[in-house]
Amino acid sequence: MSHPHPDLSAPPALPPGGLRIVALGGLGEIGRNMTVFEFGGRLLIVDCGVLFPETEQPGIDLILPDFEYIRDRLGDIEAIILTHGHEDHIGAVPYLLRERRDIPIVGSRLTLALLEAKLVEHRIKPNTQVVAEGEHRTLGPFELEFLSVNHSIPDALAVAIRTPAGLVLATGDFKMDQLPLDGRLTDLPGFARLGAEGIDLLLSDSTNAEVPGFVPSERNIGPVVDEVFRTAQERLIVACFASHIHRVQQVLDAAVANGRKVCFIGRSMVRNMGVARELGYLSVPDGVMVDQKELEHIPGDQLVLVCTGSQGEPMSALSRMANRDHQTVRITERDTVMLASSLIPGNENAVNRVINGLTRWGARIVHKGNALVHVSGHASAGELLYVLNMTKPGNFMPIHGEWRHLRAHAKLASLTGVPNENIVIAEDGVVVDLVDGQARIVGAVPAGYVYVDGSSVGEITETSLKDRRILGEEGFISIVIGVDSTTGKVVAGPEIHARGAGITNEDFDEVVERIQSALAEAAGKGVTDTHQIGQLVRRTAGKWVNENYRRRPMIIPAVVEV
Incomplete structure (x- = not known):
């Protein structure tokens, strides 16, 4: 090979x-x-x-x-x-x-x-x-x-x-x-x-x-979906990929057979199913679809919501429901949620987080792990x-x-x-x-x-992502110092602030003394370059934080010449 x-x-x-x-x-x-x-x-x-x-690529x-x-x-x-x-x-x-x-x-x-x-x-x-x-x-x-x-x-x-x-x-x-x-x-x-x-x-x-x-046939899923519909007490919420037209068709067919109305939730779901319906790839019987604005007027046992979020995407409809911050849907203990999709590698934690969030509010969860709802x-x-x-x-x-x-x-x-x-x-x-x-x-x-x-x-680099991970996991410390532009001696500060580093401002008294001592020694050696002074401040503070807290926050020195 x-x-x-x-x-x-x-x-x-x-x-x-x-x-x-x-x-x-x-x-x-x-x-x-x-x-x-x-x-x-x-x-x-x-x-x-x-x-x-993935989670190690924050903000992307x-x-x-x-x-x-x-x-x-x-x-x-x-x-x-x-x-x-x-x-x-x-x-x-x-x-x-x-x-x-x-x-x-x-x-x-x-x-x-x-x-x-x-x-x-x-x-x-x-x-x-x-x-x-x-x-x-x-x-x-x-x-x-x-x-x-x-x-x-x-x-x-x-x-x-x-x-x-x-x-x-x-x-x-x-x-x-x-x-x-x-x-x-x-x-x-x-x-x-x-x-x-x-x-x-x-x-x-x-x-x-x-x-x-x-791989089993898609047809094997039909009876399982029918059973989920038949046993659902109140609303049935189905999460799947916004492109899985076959699965949505099965949901529509089951909804008609069980006397339920269907509402698509999520921009991509509405867009894709609209395209599929217009081209004839999705068959939607008359009178089945309802608008999201009508949901509050329809009894829960007559309703199916089809939404995105089967992979635990943070901003998806299902994730917002799990977090109780969706604008129209509030999960109750009589709801049934069906995740009709495979789990993409790397999404396990996100999906489990959504399942736990939904379960917290008492919803019954049906997924590939406990029922044949996806192939x-x-x-x-x-x-x-x-x-x-x-x-x-x-x-x-x-x-x-x-x-x-x-x-x-x-x-x-x-x-x-x-x-x-x-x-x-x-x-x-x-x-x-x-x-x-x-x-x-x-x-x-x-x-x-x-x-x-x-x-x-293309403007975000691996270095930028590394900085984001450090900020997210370790927090940051800012240190502002005023120095004499001629002698390099400290004339103001250091003033230290921390966010997310797990260190209170009162804890910085010891490191302030270390920084002042290190800068005095550097000034005695004739060091006046602000970049060198900033690096010295970063090293001194970083060593102290690591020794005392076993943490590596981002340290941002700001050296102001006076």
Whole structure:
């Protein structure tokens, strides 16, 4: 197997007739999916998504792929191909379009509709091209074929990319539900046909590579949802992804069967379900939907609220309900809350916090841990083996997963007969060239995190985040000192204030003496530079705090020359 190396150098020029593949996100992580293909000096991008921040990234709204690799070549981009409408595949498109607004965007009808609704908020009118399974498109040197795949959102696509360098199949996110709710199967005959033609490189979804067997059918959830509806005493609150149209359809059907009205809560939920309903992907019977303003006039046992927040997002509707600060919904002990989604790795603490908050008010909680209210949208190991045996790729590169998922998928490929030397395990930024039928790692390019914080894009650095973590965990101490600009002697202060450091102002008497003594010694040595004085103050105070409190707060000295 080819392994990534942290000391990889910049890649050489792409050999004539070769195809270059560079993932700028999605490898070693769940999210930020973006892969760049290069042939003959032209670029094709497959997906352009975001990663959601974790607790050690305070204040961050979104994490984008690093566009630096393609920033000087925006004019070489033929198109962005979107495999489906999840945020981790389309969420970064608005930020790339800021750099070149006329990049053609190719995707299915629902995918592009969800993207266009998002782009309205960014005031961008995109250049979109709708495709469907079975269609072929030629974009520069890239000949594309689109195939249907089953996923947890309708209209998902896999894409086959043909160039003189060979045939590449990128599965996108998929599973092999044989009884899908919308009747749209993963195109296994198409996969087999491409395998018979000769797939030179397979890029396949690795999210559930560690999970044995096959993913259960979405249809298995229907009876469980019906039972939850039937036994709910008062209001039923269902939290799921704002893109999970299949799950919302099941909730709507169960609501009709049990005589309940439905209200969508949360901006993204209202927006996405409006798009899905308009395009015919969501069937809403007349008289079922109610507006949020009408809730107080409807008895609880006749009401279903469908909202966001299944991942414990701090500002989501469900989190606000758990904290008792939602503007219209107040949880009571007769309410039932159903979390109809998988748990994204890293969100465990946030979700448990929401569950505990809801339970505190007496609500009955139904989630994947105690009922079959969700099945994954990603193929398990049995399905991945099926695809590997069917496609018989010459080279294999696992994508879309954390390191453990990528390595588990690579092991599956090896078991099916793909030669170990033809299995490429890459990470974000690693450059893979397909030349003469062989895929090899040839170098690396920058592919770091780009943070979105409010209207700021890319201005927050790792150093800034480190400062935020220190402030959040250890607090800060400010020390103001006035010094004589000629002699460097202290003429005022030090005046010390602390916030969040667990130290009261009265405790600082001892360190004031230490600082005064250290500054007097420095002045005696002729030190008058304010920066040097500030550093001396920081070191002296930091040592004292560490000795006495075993803490490392941020210390901010302010030296004023008089």
